[in-house]
Amino acid sequence: DVWKGDLLFLAASLTWALYTVLCRKWRIGAIEATVAVAFSCLITFVPLYALGASLGLWPSRLAEASWPELGFQAVYQGGIAMLIAGVAYTQVVTTFGPMRTVMITALVPVISALGAVPLLGEPLTPTVLIGLGFVTLGLLLGLRAVRTALPIAKPA
Secondary structure (H helix, E strand, O other): OHHHHHHHHHHHHHHHHHHHHHHHHHOOOHHHHHHHHHHHHHHHHHHHHHHHHHOOOOOOOHHHOOHHHHHHHHHHHHHHHHHHHHHHHHHHHHHHOHHHHHHHHOHHHHHHHHHHHHHHOOOOOHHHHHHHHHHHHHHHHHHHHHHHHOOOOOOO
16 A cells, blocks of 8 residues: 555645646745745645545544644644745746756755664664665756756846
8 A cells, every 4th residue: 555655745746746836937026925834724635635535535633632732732843843844935937947946845855764773763774875865866967958948147
């Protein structure tokens, strides 16, 4: 069943890429884009998840959580983390453009995998090293393409 997670990861990557490009194309401000994403998730995903969990369509221990725990997660995940990450990312897209931003975010899997070694005791298996190598190679090729496609701003 691992392939299901892989498909979800691919779908998340595609929607993130679409968000990145559309923010730049529509010239939406960081705060407006973040509020739009937060609101659309609130009215679509939250009810769908609650319905599916209550019908037993997917495993959930949500009913076992206390109201203070749920409130804390709603404020932290839906408010603080969403606002900081959403506004910061959208501002980076506005400032540097989608191509450069995506190249920077390509480092996230590499940093996460390398950070998991000392923090979580995860091993760097040959498969992981090969995957990191491909991600790094893709990043370098992308940076090369961005460098040739976009003019570098010269200081005034």
